[in-house]
Amino acid sequence: MNFEKERKYYEPPYLQPRNEKHLLGLGILPPLKGLYKNDENEPSIDAVLLSHPHLDHYGYIKYLKDEIPIICGETTKTIIVAKELSGLSASGYQIAKLGKTRDLEIFKEFFTFRTNRPPSPSGSGITFNPIHVDHSVPGAYGFIIETAAGNVVYTGDFRLHGPHRQMTRDFITAAKESEPSALIIEGTNIVNAKVSSEAEVKSKILPVIEHTKGLVMAGFSINDIDRLRSFYEVAQVTGRKLAISMKQAYLLHELKNDPHLSLFPLYDPNIAIFKREKKKLYLWEQEITDHYDNIIDATDVENRQHELILTTSFYDMNELIAIKPVPGSTYILSQSEPFNEEMEIDFVKLLNWLERFGIPQYHIHVSGHALPYQLKRAIEEINPRKIFLVHTEKPELYKRFLSDLNMEIISPEEGKEYEV
Numbered sequence: 001m002n003f004e005k006e007r008k009y010y011e012p013p014y015l016q017p018r019n020e021k022h023l024l025g026l027g028i029l030p031p032l033k034g035l036y037k038n039d040e041n042e043p044s045i046d047a048v049l050l051s052h053p054h055l056d057h058y059g060y061i062k063y064l065k066d067e068i069p070i071i072c073g074e075t076t077k078t079i080i081v082a083k084e085l086s087g088l089s090a091s092g093y094q095i096a097k098l099g100k101t102r103d104l105e106i107f108k109e110f111f112t113f114r115t116n117r118p119p120s121p122s123g124s125g126i127t128f129n130p131i132h133v134d135h136s137v138p139g140a141y142g143f144i145i146e147t148a149a150g151n152v153v154y155t156g157d158f159r160l161h162g163p164h165r166q167m168t169r170d171f172i173t174a175a176k177e178s179e180p181s182a183l184i185i186e187g188t189n190i191v192n193a194k195v196s197s198e199a200e201v202k203s204k205i206l207p208v209i210e211h212t213k214g215l216v217m218a219g220f221s222i223n224d225i226d227r228l229r230s231f232y233e234v235a236q237v238t239g240r241k242l243a244i245s246m247k248q249a250y251l252l253h254e255l256k257n258d259p260h261l262s263l264f265p266l267y268d269p270n271i272a273i274f275k276r277e278k279k280k281l282y283l284w285e286q287e288i289t290d291h292y293d294n295i296i297d298a299t300d301v302e303n304r305q306h307e308l309i310l311t312t313s314f315y316d317m318n319e320l321i322a323i324k325p326v327p328g329s330t331y332i333l334s335q336s337e338p339f340n341e342e343m344e345i346d347f348v349k350l351l352n353w354l355e356r357f358g359i360p361q362y363h364i365h366v367s368g369h370a371l372p373y374q375l376k377r378a379i380e381e382i383n384p385r386k387i388f389l390v391h392t393e394k395p396e397l398y399k400r401f402l403s404d405l406n407m408e409i410i411s412p413e414e415g416k417e418y419e420v
């Protein structure tokens, strides 16, 4: 999903693409035959390999024919479905929905795998090895794909400064051993890269919370389970409870059976679930209120400000009226800085709310992507014949940065076909 291109033409929620024709007409979706829902041709591709559950990677699968298999990690599927069910029911197509009796309906064919255990969707004809990588969302994978022209390695998105960096190292080692003909690699963090780590983020959050006498509010992505864990651990050390949003609770509720995430249970005594003021609950919210009794509301937060870390996004700011944060409260923004006009406008509004209540704001964050020197080192180690640079805002810079390597470097052009 290309946010930048969509932003050029659309202004959600009143103007957004409703079907693939709109995006095809604008040249945002590639004009491939037999790929999209309303195309009468037979499916022209065997399957889609999906690396991880970030919207820029999976946002457009809803436009594909439902019978085209989506091959991804088990956790990736769980996160996509949970986010779809708890999201605003956007116009256009759905990936999944909850029926009246909360029965789950999934419209896509998902085939899931775990590390070194690829699925075999019948007749897909794809042979590949999925290997876990560390990224700012669980369930992220890189792939080694067997082709007639040799192995092709695709990195997905990855980092080397996270708590599971060993997983990325496993991937790099396996990629190297596969002696690939081609490497398709991301380069998201090529300028303005901040040298930090998840451990450092945690150690920076700690003194801010220790020195806060009132309410601590924190904004971070609900997908970022490692960040959530950092706040959970700091909450324990500082004697506070972590009050998470209903959306976050729903995601954790759906992920609770995942054996590899070692998540705290939602009924953990150090966790509370914050319910916004509202009259009618959605079906997915009822799932939470039915299962858990540690649910709190704005009045509870008002009365226990110094005992809580409340996860709060810009869209929760109306709740501040009822919460009435006391002087000495704090807001920690723990996600990327605004990087476009809309985000900038939202950020200014967030600051207006905080100003109104006298709440200082801190920015404590590290990106989910590798640093430039780490990307280069990974490329040298994997040592492919050809490199395809994708998922980067600075393709020319990236290419020049790598030009001393003895490899063929390709910055793909849109609509052009390349041979491995």
Ligand SMILES: [Zn+2]
Residues within 6 Å of the ligand: 052, 054, 135, 157
């Ligand atoms: Zn990502």
Ligand SMILES: [Zn+2]
Residues within 6 Å of the ligand: 054, 056, 057, 157, 391
């Ligand atoms: Zn990405």
